[in-house]
Amino acid sequence: MIELQTVERVYGDGALGMRALQGVSLTVLSGEFVSIMGPSGSGKSTLLHLVSFLDTPTRGTYRFRGRDTATFSDAERAAIRNKEIGFVFQAFNLLGRMSVYENVELPLLYSSLHPEERRAAIEAAVLSVGLTEKLHLKANTLSGGEKQRVAIARALVCKPSIICADEPTGNLDSVSGAQVMEILRRLNEEGHTIILVTHETYTARYGRRLVTMKDGRIASDERVAGHASAGLSK
Numbered sequence: 001m002i003e004l005q006t007v008e009r010v011y012g013d014g015a016l017g018m019r020a021l022q023g024v025s026l027t028v029l030s031g032e033f034v035s036i037m038g039p040s041g042s043g044k045s046t047l048l049h050l051v052s053f054l055d056t057p058t059r060g061t062y063r064f065r066g067r068d069t070a071t072f073s074d075a076e077r078a079a080i081r082n083k084e085i086g087f088v089f090q091a092f093n094l095l096g097r098m099s100v101y102e103n104v105e106l107p108l109l110y111s112s113l114h115p116e117e118r119r120a121a122i123e124a125a126v127l128s129v130g131l132t133e134k135l136h137l138k139a140n141t142l143s144g145g146e147k148q149r150v151a152i153a154r155a156l157v158c159k160p161s162i163i164c165a166d167e168p169t170g171n172l173d174s175v176s177g178a179q180v181m182e183i184l185r186r187l188n189e190e191g192h193t194i195i196l197v198t199h200e201t202y203t204a205r206y207g208r209r210l211v212t213m214k215d216g217r218i219a220s221d222e223r224v225a226g227h228a229s230a231g232l233s234k
């Protein structure tokens with residue numbers, strides 16, 4: 001579903017540019033749960049942003065569902081970003097003075113859903129992260145773990161096939177972090193493809209495949225022992 005071929009991403013120009021990715025080739029199949037680790041500055045976030053259409057490669061090709069993304073219009077990129085990919089940030093990125101409901105509603109603002117379908121989608125997403133009781137509370141009254149669960153609900157509300165999470169447990173205590181990871185594990189079992197960037201080995205072990213990065217390159221890519229890997233497809 002995701003095929004990167006010798007992708008480079010250079011920030012800034014020419015000789016002085018920062019080569020954040022230096023020829024990354026990576027294929028992710030539908031249904032996978034991939035963890036990406038590596039030192040700070042190794043290009044993990046850059047890679048996740050490219051995959052999520054938040055950024056574009058400087059060189060190399062990115063095929064999404066078999067199509068070269070270089071041929072996509074801005075509107076197509078925006079539509080895929082909205083419908084196919086949910087992104088979860090380390091810092092949650094919620095609107096603190098808005099309610100849980102309103103935060104989760106944000107990706108649906110431009111959708112053509114009937115108001116009742118919209119409400120049902122929001123309630124289902126909030127239910128799936130276990131926060132129904134907090135639906136009408138303001139986001140800034142929640143704990144860090146609850147905020148991240150709201151962010152996951154917001155990522156889920158358009159029913160994306162892929163969820164990309166950039167250090168989603170980085171600002172959380174271990175108990176809330178484990179709750180967030182259990183939710184991601186369940187979403188993967190329900191069929192969502194998960195691509196997770198993390199610093200923590202125990203968090204990475206939720207994945208069924210571990211990619212490590214170093215200096216803008218993939219240093220290793222291996223299956224994690226003890227996990228089944230049935231039901232994958234291009």
Ligand SMILES: Nc1ncnc2c1ncn2[C@@H]1O[C@H](COP(=O)(O)OP(=O)(O)O)[C@@H](O)[C@H]1O
Nearest residue numbers: 011012018020039040041042043044045046047
């Ligand atoms: N917007 C940017 N402008 C310039 N350099 C950047 C930008 N974003 C990231 N970089 C640089 O690219 C490299 C890779 O960054 P990043 O992908 O954020 O790494 P990681 O997520 O693994 O810590 C780092 O050296 C970083 O400083």
Ligand SMILES: [Mg+2]
Nearest residue numbers: 044045046166
């Ligand atoms: Mg990063």
